[in-house]
Amino acid sequence: MTVTRRCFLISGAALAAGRSVPISAAADRQPKIRLGYDNFAVRAMKWNARQLIDHAVTLGCGSVFITDFGPFEGRFDDAALGELRRYAADKGVAIVLGSWSICPTSKTFKAAWGTAAEHLALGIRMARALGSPAFRVILGNQSDRLTDGGIEARIADTVAVLKAARSRAVDAGVKIAVENHAGDMQSRELKQLVEEAGPDFVGVNFDSGNACWTLEDPVRALATLAPHVLTTSLRDTMAWESEEGVTAQWTAMGEGCVDLPAFFDLFATQCPGVTVHIETISGFPRTFPIYRDDFWRQFPAARAEDLAAFLAVVKRGRSIPPFKPPQEGKAEAEQRYQLAELDRSIRYCKDVLGLGG
Numbered sequence: 419m420t421v422t423r424r425c426f427l428i429s430g431a432a433l434a435a436g437r438s439v440p441i442s443a444a445a446d447r448q449p450k451i452r453l454g455y456d457n458f459a460v461r462a463m464k465w466n467a468r469q470l471i472d473h474a475v476t477l478g479c480g481s482v483f484i485t486d487f488g489p490f491e492g493r494f495d496d497a498a499l500g501e502l503r504r505y506a507a508d509k510g511v512a513i514v515l516g517s518w519s520i521c522p523t524s525k526t527f528k529a530a531w532g533t534a535a536e537h538l539a540l541g542i543r544m545a546r547a548l549g550s551p552a553f554r555v556i557l558g559n560q561s562d563r564l565t566d567g568g569i570e571a572r573i574a575d576t577v578a579v580l581k582a583a584r585s586r587a588v589d590a591g592v593k594i595a596v597e598n599h600a601g602d603m604q605s606r607e608l609k610q611l612v613e614e615a616g617p618d619f620v621g622v623n624f625d626s627g628n629a630c631w632t633l634e635d636p637v638r639a640l641a642t643l644a645p646h647v648l649t650t651s652l653r654d655t656m657a658w659e660s661e662e663g664v665t666a667q668w669t670a671m672g673e674g675c676v677d678l679p680a681f682f683d684l685f686a687t688q689c690p691g692v693t694v695h696i697e698t699i700s701g702f703p704r705t706f707p708i709y710r711d712d713f714w715r716q717f718p719a720a721r722a723e724d725l726a727a728f729l730a731v732v733k734r735g736r737s738i739p740p741f742k743p744p745q746e747g748k749a750e751a752e753q754r755y756q757l758a759e760l761d762r763s764i765r766y767c768k769d770v771l772g773l774g775g
Contacts, residue, residue: 419647456485459759469489484514521557524667545592554596573603621646634727635730653698655667656668669738672762683718698759
């Protein structure tokens with residue numbers, strides 16, 4: 419479909435004018451939602467798995483989502499992983515495991531862990547040893563939407579890999595959580611993937627920031643995927659109108675324009691027992707040239723109501739500056755920045771949203 423600037427603005431303004439936000443006291447959100455963090459939030463620290471667990475304790479979190487294999491420092495055997503699991507349990511911290519692309523035709527796929535099937539098999543075994551109920555994977559990123567056959571073809575290739583691993587995952591008691599990652603799939607497309615692969619063993623790692631990269635309101639995207647959500651990687655986003663269209667910049671929780679009270683009211687009722695993991699990746703803007711016709715080649719099935727809902731989020735936003743570390747002491751500045759973004763987010767989640775516990 420072709421979406422003109424006028425159509426986009428009118429439909430968005432109409433939705434924004436009638437918007438109502440559910441208001442609820444954080445203290446009334448029961449039962450408490452478990453709170454943790456995603457290790458990518460502090461990637462500049464280059465911590466190993468034990469250090470990541472220790473930081474969860476420092477933050478007062480009960481879970482750490484280790485979304486790549488690097489922190490395990492090459493020790494993937496069951497004995498080492500079991501020892502790490504006990505270390506975390508002694509500190510009251512659960513471990514959730516993740517890794518990267520299992521789509522063999524994605525531009526992001528790397529053979530570092532073998533074939534897509536071998537990568538998935540390794541992750542399932544590691545997750546079982548760590549006591550992780552799910553193993554996070556991705557399809558790819560937004561560039562895959564313009565590959566031969568488009569995102570539909572990449573979804574089909576990913577579904578084939580998942581189906582081949584069904585018995586292995588079921589026998590291990592590990593579910594596969596596919597993320598809406600870096601603009602690869604809109605919520606309806608990820609729902610399609612889960613339903614085609616098999617929702618008995620495949621679900622979703624919901625990323626609220628990435629929903630904005632597919633021009634979706636994270637609240638609406640969550641509503642679409644909530645029945646399948648197994649794990650999360652969450653952050654806030656500030657979005658605003660810019661010369662080329664819309665610009666979005668991820669932020670610490672409570673510092674963007676996503677309707678977080680509405681998001682967590684929905685999350686509490688529709689995702690019972692799912693842990694909130696905070697993944698702050700703040701400080702850089704990304705612009706989406708939505709008023710250029712060629713932009714919509716990557717979203718041929720875009721729906722006006724979804725775009726209007728996203729524009730309503732944008733209308734609440736304002737321009738914010740990016741983070742620019744000094745050249746001298748850049749590494750240390752990035753570490754301080756990432757630690758502070760995560761710390762503020764965890765405190766906001768606890769003090770304002772009533773999460774944790």
